[in-house]
Amino acid sequence: MFSLFKALPRLGFRAQTLQVKNYRAFSDVYVNHRDTLDNNDSVPFDFTPENYKEIETILAKYPSNYKKSATIPLLHLAQKQNDNFLPLSAMKKIANILGVADMDVYEVASFYTMFNRTKVGKFHLQICATTPCMLCGAYDIVAAIEKHVGCKLGETSPDGMFTLQEVECLGACANAPMIQVNGEWVYEDLTPENVIQLLEDLKAGNAKIGPQTDRNHCEGPQGRTTLINYDSEGAHDRDFDQAKKDWEDARAAAKAAAAQKK
Numbered sequence: 448m449f450s451l452f453k454a455l456p457r458l459g460f461r462a463q464t465l466q467v468k469n470y471r472a473f474s475d476v477y478v479n480h481r482d483t484l485d486n487n488d489s490v491p492f493d494f495t496p497e498n499y500k501e502i503e504t505i506l507a508k509y510p511s512n513y514k515k516s517a518t519i520p521l522l523h524l525a526q527k528q529n530d531n532f533l534p535l536s537a538m539k540k541i542a543n544i545l546g547v548a549d550m551d552v553y554e555v556a557s558f559y560t561m562f563n564r565t566k567v568g569k570f571h572l573q574i575c576a577t578t579p580c581m582l583c584g585a586y587d588i589v590a591a592i593e594k595h596v597g598c599k600l601g602e603t604s605p606d607g608m609f610t611l612q613e614v615e616c617l618g619a620c621a622n623a624p625m626i627q628v629n630g631e632w633v634y635e636d637l638t639p640e641n642v643i644q645l646l647e648d649l650k651a652g653n654a655k656i657g658p659q660t661d662r663n664h665c666e667g668p669q670g671r672t673t674l675i676n677y678d679s680e681g682a683h684d685r686d687f688d689q690a691k692k693d694w695e696d697a698r699a700a701a702k703a704a705a706a707q708k709k
């Protein structure tokens with residue numbers, strides 16, 4: 448009988464070839480909840496009065512029988528209120544407000560990397576390492592940050608300032624490599640040198656959002672070549688009112704032509 452394992456050496460494979468010698472963990476976040484002293488059922492959490500008002504505004508956007516649709520906005524709200532950390536009791540509070548099972552909220556919170564179910568440092572650095580960022584040196588950025596702050600991916604620096612996490616594409620590939628901080632602001636066009644300055648600027652409270660070079664937004668070497676007349680007041684090259692009128696005229700003409708054929 449043909450034996451694959453006996454045949455492999457003759458085909459030039461050695462046992463070692465089949466062994467995975469090194470592997471890289473692609474997630475440093477536990478899916479399951481683990482009770483800790485600062486994150487268990489008995490640790491209280493409640494929204495602030497201001498955030499209860501905000502919750503009313505959020506819930507008003509959905510039909511009353513689809514309150515569950517507000518799960519993600521409420522998770523964001525709780526996390527922001529609680530120093531970028533989403534404890535078990537916050538998820539239970541949200542389930543209670545929405546009238547759903549606790550598990551419905553846990554499922555959402557454990558699926559998305561933007562929800563931190565363990566405490567993070569003052570600055571939660573989400574470092575993109577998907578293909579465009581990786582090819583532009585994301586792992587050099589990781590190495591530079593790790594060396595500077597004194598911790599590895601998935602850890603918090605000894606001074607409690609930085610938590611490092613590798614994440615997938617954050618939608619700023621044109622400015623790769625990049626990082627997102629505290630789930631809000633992005634810092635782009637990083638180099639192993641300018642990222643160190645960025646870390647210091649974050650601590651000092653004067654970090655510049657966006658490209659860390661003199662590049663304007665995501666413009667190429669020729670500068671802006673499209674939307675030349677766009678300004679921040681909302682003026683566009685295209686007259687949308689005229690475009691709508693043209694479309695309505697064309698539709699009316701097509702209807703008239705079809706009626707004539709009958």
Ligand code: FES
Pocket residue numbers: 575576577578579580581615616617618619620623624625
């Ligand atoms: S690959 Fe990094 S932002 Fe898209």
